[in-house]
Amino acid sequence: MRPGEICARHYQQAQPVVLQWRQGVIHDLRTATGATTTDTWIAPALLDPQVNGFAGVDFQRDELSGEKLLAATRRLRASGCTRFLFTLVTDEWPKLVGRLERVNRLRAAHEELRHAIAGWHVEGPFLSTEPGFHGAHNPAMMLDPTPAHIRELRAVTETDPVLLTIAPERQGALDAIRLARSLGITVSLGHTNASAETLRQALHAGATGFTHLGNACPQELDRHDNILWRALDTPGLTVSLIPDRIHVSPPLFRLIHRALAAEAIYYTTDAMASAGAPPGSYTIGALQVEVGADQIVRQPGTSNYAGSALRPIDGVFRAAAMLGCDWRQVWGGFSVRPAKFIGIPHGLTPGCPADFCLVQTDETGRLKSLRVFCRGEETF
Numbered sequence: 001m002r003p004g005e006i007c008a009r010h011y012q013q014a015q016p017v018v019l020q021w022r023q024g025v026i027h028d029l030r031t032a033t034g035a036t037t038t039d040t041w042i043a044p045a046l047l048d049p050q051v052n053g054f055a056g057v058d059f060q061r062d063e064l065s066g067e068k069l070l071a072a073t074r075r076l077r078a079s080g081c082t083r084f085l086f087t088l089v090t091d092e093w094p095k096l097v098g099r100l101e102r103v104n105r106l107r108a109a110h111e112e113l114r115h116a117i118a119g120w121h122v123e124g125p126f127l128s129t130e131p132g133f134h135g136a137h138n139p140a141m142m143l144d145p146t147p148a149h150i151r152e153l154r155a156v157t158e159t160d161p162v163l164l165t166i167a168p169e170r171q172g173a174l175d176a177i178r179l180a181r182s183l184g185i186t187v188s189l190g191h192t193n194a195s196a197e198t199l200r201q202a203l204h205a206g207a208t209g210f211t212h213l214g215n216a217c218p219q220e221l222d223r224h225d226n227i228l229w230r231a232l233d234t235p236g237l238t239v240s241l242i243p244d245r246i247h248v249s250p251p252l253f254r255l256i257h258r259a260l261a262a263e264a265i266y267y268t269t270d271a272m273a274s275a276g277a278p279p280g281s282y283t284i285g286a287l288q289v290e291v292g293a294d295q296i297v298r299q300p301g302t303s304n305y306a307g308s309a310l311r312p313i314d315g316v317f318r319a320a321a322m323l324g325c326d327w328r329q330v331w332g333g334f335s336v337r338p339a340k341f342i343g344i345p346h347g348l349t350p351g352c353p354a355d356f357c358l359v360q361t362d363e364t365g366r367l368k369s370l371r372v373f374c375r376g377e378e379t380f
């Protein structure tokens, strides 16, 4: 790995900086001296905590190969995202564990995958079976969590960052949350219709997040009391949002940003195989879905959305468009904030991997060019 340095404008502070790296790791970041002018911005690479598949590759398949995983990883990287949490959705528990073991082996065998797969997101099977709340997950496969499940999850993922999405109203969930926290697993509530009291108990037990707020709930909600109000009224939860304009409407997106501090919000694509791929028929494990030109991932015969077809870089610009702000103001929500939430060192900081994006925009703020560097090497 060659050492390198680059001069560009810092995405937050706006002044030109010089970033230096050695052995793929950031060594120094300092303000550029002299009369430096550049129209290129530097920002930490995007980090996505919920990726179920990408570029035609479905991560839920037992036969997922190292080549396919590598192909999806490279396409994600070209979309600005150098690291992600490999995400598995509800299935029979032994199958989920088997997939984690298998992908862990694939990852161990390839340096690029070891870097790109920063950890694991297990979304299910400890979720709500209630109509609307289970979303595209199969309720027949859902379970109450036991200490044995949590210990098995920790054993198979070793010391990796793990995000576990769980419905706290399930029998045994509060004990599972306590145990997961004690084992270093980050717990996020989601696909849940928990009461306000149960949400508070879950927070007290160690849950810190709420997964894709605004989704995994019925089309129609009680105007006085529903999971959206309850989650927003539970201080201390960091919520993820899918900023594709589809999963969360622009008005709700803006309202959530007014209700919560910026630090309490991060973004994710919740991407499935059709993201970064043309419209057509795709799978999420056993589920067949249709993706139209509108990028909506539909489960035929239902009103469920089943993941998104969003590319990470587009998520940044759509979030900025919905909020009517500059892309630089939302970039942290798709890079350093999710990393911090899960406990992954990531950012334009000495000691972090030299994963960064060079961004140029036109006079209207639209993306003109994106160059992505992963451990100091440019991705093409």
Ligand SMILES: [Zn+2]
Pocket: 123, 135, 191, 212, 216
């Ligand atoms: Zn979900």
